[in-house]
Amino acid sequence: MANTKSAKKKIKVIRRRTLENKIQKMKMKKAIKEVKKALLAGDIEKARQLYPQAAKLIDQTAAKGVIHKNNASRKKSKLMKLINKYAALAAPQPEKKAQ
Numbered sequence: 001m002a003n004t005k006s007a008k009k010k011i012k013v014i015r016r017r018t019l020e021n022k023i024q025k026m027k028m029k030k031a032i033k034e035v036k037k038a039l040l041a042g043d044i045e046k047a048r049q050l051y052p053q054a055a056k057l058i059d060q061t062a063a064k065g066v067i068h069k070n071n072a073s074r075k076k077s078k079l080m081k082l083i084n085k086y087a088a089l090a091a092p093q094p095e096k097k098a099q
Contacts, residue, residue, distance in 0.1 A: 021066045028054075028061045028075075035079055039086045047083050054079060 002008045031054035038047040055076050062072035 021064075024061050024064060024066050028057045028067075031057045032075065032079060036082070039082060042090070044083065044087050044090055047086070051079065051083060 002011055031050070035047050035050045035054050038044075038050055058067075058072045058075050061067050062069045067075075
């Protein structure tokens with residue numbers, strides 16, 4: 001346990017920052033889940049509308065140092081790939097003619 005006054009204060013600061021980081025991370029995860037939920041429901045347009053908000057929260061989380069910038073980039077990339085995958089599956093496929 002901390003003995004000095006400054007060490008006790010540092011513990012308080014660390015606890016507060018940890019809580020703020022958890023809140024920011026939860027916001028980011030919730031935004032990602034909303035996009036995925038829209039995709040699973042088959043609403044690709046809604047997912048595309050929600051993506052910029054999710055990407056913004058991911059970038060903010062990285063800017064605050066809660067996650068690494070490469071991690072943020074990877075999350076955005078995976079989310080966009082998922083949206084494109086569902087869009088491709090939903091799009092009508094051209095039929096091949098039998099010869």
